[in-house]
Each structure stands twice: as C-alpha cells, then as structure tokens.
Amino acid sequence: MMDCKKLKKDLVAFLYGELRENEKKLMKAHLDACPDCRKELQHLKEVIKGADSLQEDIEKAMSSVDWEELPSKITEAVFAKEAPLSRERWLAGISRFLFQPKLRPVYAALLIGVLLGSIITFMVFRSPLPRETEAGEFFVSQDFFEKVELEMARRETLSYLEESQYLLLDFIQSPSEKSAEFWQSEFASQKARGLLARKKYISPQLDKFKMAKAKAICDQIEYLFYELTQISVQLSEEEISKIQNMIEEKNLLLKIKLLKKELEQSEV
Amino acid sequence: MPAQNSYDPLGSSDLREIISTCLKKLAEKQRMIFVMRHYNQLKYREIAQILDISLGTAKSLHFKAVQNLRGLMAPYLGRQL
Numbered sequence: 001m002m003d004c005k006k007l008k009k010d011l012v013a014f015l016y017g018e019l020r021e022n023e024k025k026l027m028k029a030h031l032d033a034c035p036d037c038r039k040e041l042q043h044l045k046e047v048i049k050g051a052d053s054l055q056e057d058i059e060k061a062m063s064s065v066d067w068e069e070l071p072s073k074i075t076e077a078v079f080a081k082e083a084p085l086s087r088e089r090w091l092a093g094i095s096r097f098l099f100q101p102k103l104r105p106v107y108a109a110l111l112i113g114v115l116l117g118s119i120i121t122f123m124v125f126r127s128p129l130p131r132e133t134e135a136g137e138f139f140v141s142q143d144f145f146e147k148v149e150l151e152m153a154r155r156e157t158l159s160y161l162e163e164s165q166y167l168l169l170d171f172i173q174s175p176s177e178k179s180a181e182f183w184q185s186e187f188a189s190q191k192a193r194g195l196l197a198r199k200k201y202i203s204p205q206l207d208k209f210k211m212a213k214a215k216a217i218c219d220q221i222e223y224l225f226y227e228l229t230q231i232s233v234q235l236s237e238e239e240i241s242k243i244q245n246m247i248e249e250k251n252l253l254l255k256i257k258l259l260k261k262e263l264e265q266s267e268v
Numbered sequence: 269m270p271a272q273n274s275y276d277p278l279g280s281s282d283l284r285e286i287i288s289t290c291l292k293k294l295a296e297k298q299r300m301i302f303v304m305r306h307y308n309q310l311k312y313r314e315i316a317q318i319l320d321i322s323l324g325t326a327k328s329l330h331f332k333a334v335q336n337l338r339g340l341m342a343p344y345l346g347r348q349l
Contacts, residue, residue: 012331016305018312047338051306053283054291058307 003030004037011041015048071148075155153205157214158263160198164221165256167191171228172244172253179240183228192225214263217255224252290340298333305330 007030013019014027031038167188174182182188199222206215224247247253291299301319304310310318316326 009328009331012334013312013327016330018327043338044334047334047341048306050283050287050341051291051302051337054287055307057284 004034007037008040011037011044015041015044068147071144071151074148075151149205150209153202153209153211154263154266156198156202157206157211157218158260160195160202160218161221161256161260161263163191164195164225165253165260167195168221168224168247168253168256172247177237179244180237189229192229196222196225196229214259217252217259220250220252221256286341286344287337290337290344293340294333294336298329298336301326301329302333302337 007027010019010023010027014024019027031041170188171179171182183192199218202218203215206212206218224243228243291302294302297319301315304315304318305312312323312326312330315321315330316323319326321329
C-alpha cells in the first residue's frame with residue numbers, strides 16, 4: 001500500500017499518543033484498511049508492553065537514591081578524579097560534565113545494574129525541564145541541579161582560594177628585591193593568569209548563589225593578581241613592598257583563611 | 269501509555285532481564301530517548317528541548333529505539349516481533 005512506508009514511521013508516535021488529531025485520523029483510517037500495518041502495530045505494542053516490565057525495578061531504584069546526598073557525591077567524584085577541573089567544561093555546564101564516563105562508578109554504585117545506571121545517567125544528564133512539565137515521580141527536580149551547581153561552585157571557590165593563598169604567601173614572604181623576579185617567573189605568572197581565568201568562571205556562580213562575601217574576597221584577589229601580572233615589570237622594590245604591606249593590612253590572607261573555613265562548612 | 273503487564277510470555281523476571289539486556293545494547297542517544305519517553309513519560313517536544321534537538325529528530329530516534337529493541341528482543345523470545 002502506498003502510504004505504508006510513510007505511516008509506519010509514525011506508528012511508534014501513534015502508540016505513544018504523539019500524533020496530531022489529523023495525523024491520528026489518517027493513521028486510524030489506514031490501519032482499518034491495512035492488515036500489514038495492523039500486524040506491525042501489534043508487534044510494536046508487544047515491545048512497548050515488554051518494556052513496562054522494568055517499571056517496578058526503576059521505581060525501586062529511584063526510591064533508593066539519596067537525592068540530598070547525591071550532589072556532594074557527584075562533586076566529590078569529579079574533584080577526586082580530575083582536579084583541577086577544566087574551566088571550559090565547567091563553564092559548559094553541570095549537565096555536560098555529569099555525562100563524562102568518569103562519573104559512571106558513582107551511578108553504578110547508586111543503582112541496580114547497568115540499565116538502571118543508564119537511566120540515572122539520563123536523569124542527571126538532562127537539563128532542567130520545560131516550565132510547563134509537571135514534576136513526576138521520576139523527575140530530578142530543578143532543586144537537585146541547583147544543589148549540584150552550588151556544591152560545584154563551593155568546591156571550585158575553595159580550590160581557587162587555596163591556590164591563591166599559596167601564591168600570595170609566596171609573594172609576601174619573598175624579599176622585596178626578589179618579588180619582581182618572582183612575578184616574572186614562569187611559574188608565578190602562569191599560576192596567576194590561570195587563577196585570573198578561573199575567577200571569570202567562578203564569578204557568575206557566586207552571583208547566582210548570592211555568595212556575596214566570597215565574591216568580594218575573590219574580587220580583591222582578582223584585582224591584586226591583575227595588577228601584579230600587568231605591572232610587575234615596572235614596579236620598584238618600594239612599590240612591591242607597599243603591595244605586600246597592603247595585603248597584610250587588609251588581612252587578605254586571614255580573610256581567605258576564614259572564608260575557606262566557612263565554605264568548608266557550607267556556611268556561605 | 270500502555271502500562272499493563274498483560275504481555276508476559278516468559279516469566280516476568282526473564283522478561284525484565286531481556287529488556288534490560290536489549291536496552292543496554294541500544295545506542296546511547298536512542299536509549300536515553302526511550303527512557304525519557306517511556307519511563308519518564310516526557311513528550312517529544314520536551315525531549316527535543318532538553319536535548320537541544322529538533323522535534324523530528326526526537327521522534328525519529330524514538331522510533332529507531334523501539335524498532336531496534338524489537339530486533340534485539342526477537343532472538344531472546346524465539347520468534348519474530
């Protein structure tokens with residue numbers, strides 16, 4: 001029959017009620033007249049009904065997942081396996097890195113069997129649902145993704161603060177006459193530029209989660225690194241000494257230390 | 269969506285195993301879309317939006333997933349599906 005090839009492609013959509021009214025009418029009329037397509041429809045129904053047999057397992061697996069704990073487990077796995085995390089990938093969004101194979105052990109540990117592992121991979125991978133979708137029993141809520149993002153932002157900021165702290169310590173502890181040399185060294189300049197780049201990716205997250213105190217301190221660090229990487233060549237020993245004193249006067253290292261403590265306790 | 273378990277030519281645990289094995293063999297995107305449509309009951313429109321693909325692609329991938337599942341299941345069930 002002429003329409004068969006074209007309509008067969010719509011049979012699955014028809015079974016799932018995804019055809020428009022006019023398409024549905026056409027399909028029904030065709031099915032009434034075409035025994036081959038009716039047979040095809042019956043086979044597809046059997047496949048779909050067979051798939052229903054997993055529903056109960058999925059419900060059990062989903063109810064066994066601790067969604068409160070999962071964001072920190074995921075973040076832990078990411079940071080443990082690949083630290084520091086690529087800035088580009090982090091920027092590309094939480095969903096993209098969650099899809100990385102390195103997270104499979106986490107999913108595997110949480111779910112029953114590889115199939116259910118793939119289902120949960122999807123759950124985590126997927127973007128927030130369109131607004132009109134009602135949250136069903138198996139949907140991962142927007143809150144969940146926000147928790148993962150918040151946890152990532154917290155860990156990322158902690159890592160940024162820690163590396164900044166070490167670099168600043170090296171700076172203020174070095175004698176003034178060696179400081180310019182220090183900033184011109186490949187290690188320090190690369191580190192500072194790397195931290196400046198990271199800050200650009202952290203900032204939107206800090207804004208999003210209203211981590212104002214963390215943002216303010218990270219901004220100060222950023223400004224300092226910017227100044228040091230841009231003008232260190234021209235700085236006199238006296239000016240460098242002033243910067244070192246300024247870091248000490250503003251208690252920047254102490255602020256970093258306190259902020260790190262707060263972040264570690266998730267108090268920001 | 270069909271949700272009744274009237275189709276049970278084998279034991280239900282055997283069938284679960286067959287489905288599970290066959291789903292694993294599907295291409296990643298097809299499996300994902302099948303899971304999204306069948307188990308999460310998302311509409312093609314929503315799947316397309318979430319995965320940033322066209323509606324037609326979502327529909328087509330779902331069709332391919334079901335067709336491939338059918339092909340994969342047939343040898344286990346010992347008959348044509």
